[in-house]
Amino acid sequence: MEVQALLITFREVLEALLIIGIINTYLLKTQNGKYKKYIWLGAGLAVVASIAVAFLFQVVFTGFAAMGSEIYLKIGIMLVSSILLTQMVFWMASHSKDIKKNMEGKMDKFISTGNVAGMIIHSFLVVLREGIETVFFFAAITGGDIGAALEGWGAITGALIAATLSYLLFKGTMSIPLKTFFKVTGVFIVLIAAGLFVQAISMMQDIKVIGSVVPHLYNLTWLLPEHPIDHAHFVRDTGLTPVFSGDIGIFLKALFGYSSMPSLEEVVAYLGYFLVIYLLINVKSTSAVPARAKQRSETQEKEAFHQTEKKKQNIVSDIN
Template sequence: MNVQSFLITFREALEAILIVGVIMTYLKRIGQTQWNKYVWIGVVLALAASYGTALLFQTVLTGFSMMGSQNYLKIGIMLVSCVLLAHMVLFMSQQSRNIQGAVEQKIAAILTVGGALNMIIHSFLVVVREGVETVFFFAAITGGDIQLALQSWGALFGLVLAFVVGILFFKGTKRIQLKTFFRITSIFLTMIAAGLLVQAVGIMQDIGIMGSMFRTPGGEIGEIYNLTAIMPEHPLDEEQYLRDSGEHTLINGQVGIFFKAFLGYTHNPSLEEFILYWAFYFVIMVLLGVQKKRHATLKASTAHIS
């Protein structure tokens, strides 16, 4: 259980730290650190909400009688976070083209009271999603006794390691130019957003909210390929594969569960998961292209007037 607590805490905390770190680093690089307080407000509110969820689960809920409600909450948070992350990618891309101009003044004009609320909501959703997921996962590995997982050395060590990795990551970005930083973090955030979308689709199909155009002869949702032998998405899948085939997987299931939580990896995607995953990238690329074209047109018009 200690190892499981460590892996859960590490991957959930690391994702939240990296995304919040991207926001904080971005604000620092453009000289708008006065907005940091709104990010921290969102983080603190999310931690309080996560603690409240854990307390509610520990003292009120019994077993998994509320699993359906948990799934709806999880789906909602994933979809909203996906949209906000996509918006952030487009926003960062737009600002990266204005680096040669007065970026600070333009950002100051954009980040109004609505911007402050945006900061709070976005940082809240980023952290609360990880916090609520951690509560659910801890409940799963302990049979509902979340306190047992929270008090384990695994949870503490996972949190500490996540902070260390996050600090090392952002110290390394100091040597990267702002435009390059935008591009790298945009790719990173797009991958996370796509992962959230496909995870939400998978949950909706599992609980029957969403159907599938591709089903097996038995009526079950079909898979377009299966990579269990290469990298299962969960240690339990690895154990089942070993039991059924007598062979070990190429990559450990612990690696798969990290990529599943981090990037939405699944070893046997449905048709809808596969299509929507890549369609999300396509839509983002189209929107970035449109944004770039508008910027070029505006720049040309400004030059012509001048």
């Protein structure tokens, strides 16, 4: 859980700080540093609002637990989190190169109209989005105990690493291609999303919401139990010791959704998830090629037009 919390917090905090950093850097570059306080005010209010959302979420979850229905809420959270995590990775991959341009364009509008409220609201919404996503993801990886994730070393470490990296990037002491960086971290986020999706399938089978054609497609308990309890039971029943400890299994289960005895449906869901990701990447890449070709064609047409106009002007000039 702590490693999941570290990766999620790191990613979410870094995205928020990068956008706030881009805005503040632009304000300084355009001699509008006086507006920085409004950007930080919006960001600060968003952090407070995110904490309030976490508290409200915990109250709602406690209410479901009192009614004995928390398992259904957990399943829903896991499924939605899996979708949101995947969407987050694709969104950042496609927008990382345009973030700077978009933020600067919005700041230009706010500065030209003196719209201080717009600056505050914009920075508030940017940070609040990341905050709400973090709350939701924490609920998914902890089974609803958001406080446990916030108090653990994973969330704190992730936030500190993100803050340090952002500081180094904007101070110019470190240079990292953001697109490559987000691709690498995106791989781990996608693995977490796949794990949450499969765990939701497993929980639905446990409470008989869905059935199973093959409850245990294979059994790797002898190699890597998914929990220390399974490790102990294997030793008790067979007198043998698994190759790897159940502590490793519980770590992999928390991080990637590992199961030593998965059902057929879990395996199909896991492989199907990555197949969908693969298809989405290929479709996106295929559609991007005509777009780039069209852009090149338009650029060439513009250049040809300018050259023709220039030649006309030269001819007119020679005649005169």
